[in-house]
Amino acid sequence: xxxxxxxxxxxxxxxxxxxxxxxxxxxxxxxxxxxxxxxxxxxxxxxxxxxxxxxxxxxxxxxxxxxxxxxxxxxxxxxxxxxxxxxxxxxxxxxxxxxxxxxxxxxxxxxxxxxxxxxxxxxxxxxxxxxxxxxxxxxxxxxxxxxxxxxxxxxxxxxxxxxxxxxxxxxxxxxxxxxxxxxxxxxxxxxxxxxxxxxxxxxxxxxxxxxxxxxxxxxxxxxxxxxxxxxxxxxxxxxxxxxxxxxxxxxxxxxxxxxxxxxxxxxxxxxxxxxxxxxxxxxxxxxxxxxxxxxxxxxxxxxxxxxxxxxxxxxxxxxxxxxxxxxxxxxxxxxxxxxxxxxxxxxxxxxxxxxxxxxxxxxxxxxxxxxxxxxxxxxxxxxxxxxxxxxxxxxxxxxxxxxxxxxxxxxxxxxxxxxxxxxxxxxxxxxxxxxxxxxxxxxxxxxxxxxxxxxxxxxxx
Amino acid sequence: xxxxxxxxxxxxxxxxxxxxxxxxxxxxxxxxxxxxxxxxxxxxxxxxxxxxxxxxxxxxxxxxxxxxxxxxxxxxxxxxxxx
Amino acid sequence: xxxxxxxxxxxxxxxxxxxxxxxxxxxxxxxxxxxxxxxxxxxxxxxxxxxxxxxxxxxxxxxxxxxxxxxxxxxxxxxxxxxxxxxxxxxxxxxxxxxxxxxxxxxxxxxxxxxxxxxxxxxxxxxxxxxxxxxxxxxxxxxxxxxxxxxxxxxxxxxxxxxxxxxxxxxxxxxxxxxxxxxxxxxx
Numbered sequence: 001x002x003x004x005x006x007x008x009x010x011x012x013x014x015x016x017x018x019x020x021x022x023x024x025x026x027x028x029x030x031x032x033x034x035x036x037x038x039x040x041x042x043x044x045x046x047x048x049x050x051x052x053x054x055x056x057x058x059x060x061x062x063x064x065x066x067x068x069x070x071x072x073x074x075x076x077x078x079x080x081x082x083x084x085x086x087x088x089x090x091x092x093x094x095x096x097x098x099x100x101x102x103x104x105x106x107x108x109x110x111x112x113x114x115x116x117x118x119x120x121x122x123x124x125x126x127x128x129x130x131x132x133x134x135x136x137x138x139x140x141x142x143x144x145x146x147x148x149x150x151x152x153x154x155x156x157x158x159x160x161x162x163x164x165x166x167x168x169x170x171x172x173x174x175x176x177x178x179x180x181x182x183x184x185x186x187x188x189x190x191x192x193x194x195x196x197x198x199x200x201x202x203x204x205x206x207x208x209x210x211x212x213x214x215x216x217x218x219x220x221x222x223x224x225x226x227x228x229x230x231x232x233x234x235x236x237x238x239x240x241x242x243x244x245x246x247x248x249x250x251x252x253x254x255x256x257x258x259x260x261x262x263x264x265x266x267x268x269x270x271x272x273x274x275x276x277x278x279x280x281x282x283x284x285x286x287x288x289x290x291x292x293x294x295x296x297x298x299x300x301x302x303x304x305x306x307x308x309x310x311x312x313x314x315x316x317x318x319x320x321x322x323x324x325x326x327x328x329x330x331x332x333x334x335x336x337x338x339x340x341x342x343x344x345x346x347x348x349x350x351x352x353x354x355x356x357x358x359x360x361x362x363x364x365x366x367x368x369x370x371x372x373x374x375x376x377x378x379x380x381x382x383x384x385x386x387x388x389x390x391x392x393x394x395x396x397x398x399x400x401x402x403x404x405x406x407x408x409x410x411x412x413x414x415x416x417x418x419x420x421x422x423x424x425x426x427x428x429x430x431x432x433x434x435x436x437x438x439x440x441x442x443x444x445x446x447x448x449x450x451x452x453x454x455x456x457x458x459x460x461x
Numbered sequence: 462x463x464x465x466x467x468x469x470x471x472x473x474x475x476x477x478x479x480x481x482x483x484x485x486x487x488x489x490x491x492x493x494x495x496x497x498x499x500x501x502x503x504x505x506x507x508x509x510x511x512x513x514x515x516x517x518x519x520x521x522x523x524x525x526x527x528x529x530x531x532x533x534x535x536x537x538x539x540x541x542x543x544x
Numbered sequence: 545x546x547x548x549x550x551x552x553x554x555x556x557x558x559x560x561x562x563x564x565x566x567x568x569x570x571x572x573x574x575x576x577x578x579x580x581x582x583x584x585x586x587x588x589x590x591x592x593x594x595x596x597x598x599x600x601x602x603x604x605x606x607x608x609x610x611x612x613x614x615x616x617x618x619x620x621x622x623x624x625x626x627x628x629x630x631x632x633x634x635x636x637x638x639x640x641x642x643x644x645x646x647x648x649x650x651x652x653x654x655x656x657x658x659x660x661x662x663x664x665x666x667x668x669x670x671x672x673x674x675x676x677x678x679x680x681x682x683x684x685x686x687x688x689x690x691x692x693x694x695x696x697x698x699x700x701x702x703x704x705x706x707x708x709x710x711x712x713x714x715x716x717x718x719x720x721x722x723x724x725x726x727x728x729x730x731x732x
Contacts, residue, residue: 230568237572255668255675262579266572464626468619471722472612479608482730495726502615502722510618510715511570512561519560530578530723537585538731541592 001357003074005081010358011091012067013351017434019060019098020344024430026053031423034416048105051118051125055105057339058123058193059098064347065204066090069145069161071354072211077152082144090140097133101126121185123193124175131175138169156225157207157214160232164203171195183251190246197309197342199239202270205305205346206231212298212353213278218287227277231270238266248319249326257319264317271302271310271342278302290451291356293369297349300377304341312337312384324399329412330391337384340376348373348433355437365436367445372433379425386422390415467509474498492538500531562708570716573687577680577720581727584676588731591672596732598673601666603657607729610653611721614688617646618718621695621711628707636707640699643714647692654685677728684720691717 001007030049033039040049070087074080081087101118103109104127110116118125126134142165149158174191210228214221244260278299289295312334316325325331356363390412397403397411462470478498481491504524507513513520560567588595624639661667661674668678691714698710 226564229565233565233568234572237569253668255679258580258583258675258679261583262576265579266575269572464619464622467622468615471615471619475608475611475615475722475725478726478730479604479611482604482726482732487732492731495730499723499726503719506615506618506715506719506722510622510718511712515561516559530582533582534585534727537582537589541585541589541595 001360003080005084005087006071006074007358008081008084008087009067009071009354011088012063012070013355013358014438015091015095016060016063016067016347017351017438019056019063020430021434023053023056023060024427026056028420028423028427031416031420035413035420044106048108051105052102054123055101055125056098059094061343061347063091063094064350065165065208066141068208068347068350068354069141069165071350071358072208073145073148073158073161076155076158076211077149079148079152082147082151086140086144090137090144093133093137093140097126097130097137101130119178121178121189124189135169135172138172142166142169155221156228157211160203160210160228161207164200164207168196168200168204171200186250187247187252190243194246195240195243197338198242198267199236201343202235202239203232205342206235206270206274208346208350209274209278209298209302212294212349213281215353216287216289216291216295216298217281217285218289219281219284223284224281227273227281231273231277234266234270234273238263238269242267245317245319245322248322261318265314268310268314271306275302275306291353291363291366293363293366293373294349294353296370296373297345297352300373301341301345301349304337304345304377304380306341308334308337308339308341308384312388325391325395328391328394328398329387329415330395333384333387333391336387337380340380351437356440359440361440364440364443367443368432368436372429372436375432376426376429379422379429383419383422383426386415386418390419462505462509464509467505471502471505474502489539489542492542493535496531496535496538500527503527562705562712566709566712570712573716573720577683577724580676580680580683581723584680584727587672587676594671595673598671599729599732601661601664602677602729603660604729606653606657607725610650611725613646613650613653614718614721617643617650618715620646621714625704625707625711628702628704633702636702637699640695644692644695647688647695651685651688654681680724680728684717684724687717687720
């Protein structure tokens with residue numbers, strides 16, 4: 001760690017990891033409700049559990065991105081963060097908002113109140129006061145990092161990161177606009193989470209990956225920047241109009257079907273480019289960085305993102321196919337693998353890289369960390385397969401044969417049991433990972449001659 | 462081929478394909494002929510206007526993908542005539 | 545067409561004339577239009593008679609004239625690049641102005657065509673043919689408009705490098721049209 005204010009990131013990462021634990025635990029709980037539908041139906045209805053699962057996911061990913069920005073911007077801009085106080089204030093507002101959301105959801109408080117009660121739009125259910133808090137925190141964040149970047153060295157990595165984060169915050173403003181016309185409501189609703197994951201977060205992802213690859217492989221910055229620009233151009237070109245694939249069945253004009261088909265098919269391109277990028281850079285690399293776990297997460301991120309977001313997204317993006325699969329377990333399969341691959345793994349890569357440095361010690365617990373990687377990734381892959389099979393059967397029985405929804409759900413029970421099993425693996429993996437990152441002792445396995453030689457020779461950077 | 466020569470060929474081919482369509486000839490042969498003229502025009506734009514003839518590797522790559530596209534279009538044109 | 549040596553390997557990656565990012569854009573655009581045109585051709589297989597009837601409402605002659613207009617404009621842009629390499633800035637600007645004017649002529653003819661369709665009460669939803677017709681020619685017309693702006697910009701800052709980048713975009717617009725024109729207007 002070169003700049004004292006990078007330390008801000010540690011607090012963000014800590015809160016993010018806490019919410020990560022909440023998110024996966026809640027996932028396990030609602031996964032069990034699929035197996036035994038009356039479980040907790042009075043105390044914690046499924047819709048509330050699901051809100052907590054998805055909302056905490058988004059919030060911890062965002063906290064991870066904010067933390068990553070506070071970590072990497074000083075290093076790239078070669079100066080300290082403009083105002084550490086504002087950074088902690090921002091975190092405080094977000095934590096307060098998150099607690100408010102959890103309490104409001106759990107106890108179903110202020111029902112019907114516009115300002116304090118939760119609203120019904122999926123993923124942006126937060127009460128208005130929380131939304132305002134998020135917006136204020138976001139503006140503080142943008143001010144803080146923009147001031148830092150403006151005064152310091154400008155690199156492609158910070159430029160792209162800032163672009164992604166600015167666009168993300170601007171798009172969040174659509175969460176406040178809720179027209180009465182349902183088609184219009186949906187049209188703007190897709191701007192918030194979905195234009196994030198398909199456009200602006202991809203910029204964030206590309207720049208964070210570029211930073212990690214730069215540090216871990218030691219490839220020339222020029223080469224990395226060229227790739228970064230290509231990836232970003234492809235992501236913006238395909239991602240913005242690619243959102244048309246959400247406009248197939250919501251009352252928008254039918255030409256959206258063709259715009260959505262064509263542009264969203266191209267969304268595979270930036271994801272493929274990112275995968276090619278990480279592998280080519282590791283192959284060309286000149287540095288043998290001691291933090292193997294961070295490298296594993298970086299490579300894994302680009303691969304699983306390609307499959308989860310790219311391949312599994314393409315599976316049901318064409319409107320002729322989506323007409324049948326829309327809203328079935330196919331969507332759930334894609335959603336799980338895409339979020340895990342693209343954004344969860346990205347954050348975990350950054351945590352694995354930065355946390356040892358922030359705590360000023362060697363990357364301990366790498367073996368445990370890598371074990372958690374394989375447990376979580378294998379669990380997620382298995383979950384994706386079970387949900388894909390469940391979705392295929394569901395599509396056929398419900399949409400082709402016309403069997404009613406609940407009868408089909410009964411037939412899918414065995415898949416939900418298997419999904420729960422894979423969920424257990426993911427949650428255990430997540431707990432192990434959190435332990436490995438947060439409670440360092442020493443490496444569980446004694447390093448061999450090559451690794452210990454390298455660790456001694458290349459101090460962690 | 463210079464830009465001017467390329468332009469003259471492009472104009473001639475454009476007039477040619479319009480006349481072909483005007484002549485009222487329909488069916489698979491006419492469709493393939495019109496698409497073949499478009500194929501040549503696209504190659505001229507790529508190699509002469511866009512200057513890909515200076516970069517043979519890229520020129521071959523573009524020609525290959527364009528070829529796949531044109532063959533696909535021709536196949537679909539013939540299929541539409543056959544239905 | 546070429547007498548330059550073939551050089552394999554990585555150097556070719558950076559050997560494309562102009563700016564790499566412009567080529568990324570060009571390739572992306574070509575993929576989009578290519579996919580759109582193939583989707584059009586595939587939909588046409590499902591209803592050849594309906595597509596032919598719908599196509600009867602189009603004016604192939606006006607579109608043919610537009611083809612000549614656009615390839616001529618492309619030629620002027622190519623000459624402008626040559627002139628800029630020779631350092632003749634005044635000639636560059638004259639040629640670019642002519643190229644951009646032909647672009648505007650193209651848009652004017654296109655506008656007449658759209659007005660004619662509107663007068664007939666034809667819109668996006670009249671027939672699948674017209675969905676594709678408006679989408680593909682509309683997207684293309686937007687690129688012509690963008691191209692005119694780009695030509696104006698590179699005419700203002702008329703360095704050979706800028707010209708290479710700007711005219712490459714204009715040629716891409718040309719290339720899309722020479723493929724789009726026969727497929728939408730002529731095949732029957």
